[in-house]
Amino acid sequence: MTGLVVVAVGGNALAADPSRDTMSDQLATVQDAALHVVELVESGWQVVLTHGNGPQIGAILRQNELSAETVPAMSLDFCGAATQGTIGYLFETALNNELRRRQLPATAVSVVTQVLVDPADPAFEAPSKPIGTFMEREEAVRAARILGWDVVEDSGRGYRRVVASPQPIAIVQREAVRTLLEQGFLVIAAGGGGIPMSETATGALVGVEAVIDKDHASAQLATDIGADTLLILTNVPQAATGFGGPQEHWLDELTPEDAEAHLAAGEFAEGSMKPKVQAALDFLTRGGRCAIITDLDSAPAALVGTAGTRIVRG
Ligand code: ADP
Numbered sequence: 686m687t688g689l690v691v692v693a694v695g696g697n698a699l700a701a702d703p704s705r706d707t708m709s710d711q712l713a714t715v716q717d718a719a720l721h722v723v724e725l726v727e728s729g730w731q732v733v734l735t736h737g738n739g740p741q742i743g744a745i746l747r748q749n750e751l752s753a754e755t756v757p758a759m760s761l762d763f764c765g766a767a768t769q770g771t772i773g774y775l776f777e778t779a780l781n782n783e784l785r786r787r788q789l790p791a792t793a794v795s796v797v798t799q800v801l802v803d804p805a806d807p808a809f810e811a812p813s814k815p816i817g818t819f820m821e822r823e824e825a826v827r828a829a830r831i832l833g834w835d836v837v838e839d840s841g842r843g844y845r846r847v848v849a850s851p852q853p854i855a856i857v858q859r860e861a862v863r864t865l866l867e868q869g870f871l872v873i874a875a876g877g878g879g880i881p882m883s884e885t886a887t888g889a890l891v892g893v894e895a896v897i898d899k900d901h902a903s904a905q906l907a908t909d910i911g912a913d914t915l916l917i918l919t920n921v922p923q924a925a926t927g928f929g930g931p932q933e934h935w936l937d938e939l940t941p942e943d944a945e946a947h948l949a950a951g952e953f954a955e956g957s958m959k960p961k962v963q964a965a966l967d968f969l970t971r972g973g974r975c976a977i978i979t980d981l982d983s984a985p986a987a988l989v990g991t992a993g994t995r996i997v998r999g
């Protein structure tokens with residue numbers, strides 16, 4: 686069985702070694718991911734690719750700090766747009782080279798994607814997403830006073846800026862993505878969760894200083910374009926209960942009810958596996974056929990039902 690699949694590639698699946706993340710390292714990692722994605726195209730899937738941008742945003746924020754005296758700092762919506770551009774460029778290059786090598790007719794194209802959020806989203810009252818570098822206490826206090834940052838102590842490792850992570854409401858460029866798909870393009874969209882935008886009273890869209898979770902944005906995109914399958918690729922082959930403990934149990938096929946029960950029991954960690962399972966459930970609730978969590982290498986097998994954690998309506 687084939688169809689339209691949204692493939693979400695995690696920052697972790699992309700950043701092989703964050704300490705050695707030069708541009709050529711990034712290209713090499715993207716090239717490896719591209720091989721797996723093109724395999725899906727070759728087996729008949731229509732593909733929309735989304736990707737994370739955590740390490741890349743971190744690098745821009747560090748540049749902001751180092752050049753604060755000479756260049757105005759980039760706001761988070763600018764950072765989102767910039768990383769969609771650079772990572773989208775890497776994927777276009779790698780995917781198109783691989784598509785040509787296999788003589789497949791598709792062309793990959795990247796869409797700078799905005800995602801609508803609600804300015805009344807409770808997330809704005811409780812910023813929770815840590816971004817950028819670690820700071821000493823004094824530095825954090827100064828950043829809070831001078832730059833107006835929200836800062837938190839991050840599990841004994843120092844202080845970090847936190848920003849709001851609101852829920853996506855709609856993908857602004859969904860029609861463009863659909864049209865490109867109909868014309869046979871392999872579309873790269875909603876990179877880094879998309880650029881968060883809010884609508885003013887007069888109906889204008891403005892960029893927001895926030896970060897949308899990549900898994901939730903991918904589920905929103907999958908819903909908005911009527912995808913059959915949401916394939917979330919990370920650095921573990923499956924989700925597990927009792928993860929990392931003596932009772933660890935890797936999960937094959939789940940109903941949404943099973944997944945809800947594991948979520949409620951706290952089996953999936955905040956900020957890593959939990960948003961993936963939540964995104965999978967949101968997608969299924971809104972009409973999706975199947976949501977899968979697995980790693981890059983297992984992607985083709987997962988789509989034919991022999992790998993990954995597959996959540997399917999019973
Ligand atoms: P990505 O960049 O792909 O979003 P994350 O780090 O956010 O990656 O999420 C993947 C990580 O989730 C895995 O590396 C694993 O350590 C962690 N994780 C937390 N809970 C679980 C679980 N129950 N089963 C499997 N992995 C889990």
Ligand code: MG
Pocket residue numbers: 695956957
């Ligand atoms: Mg993640």
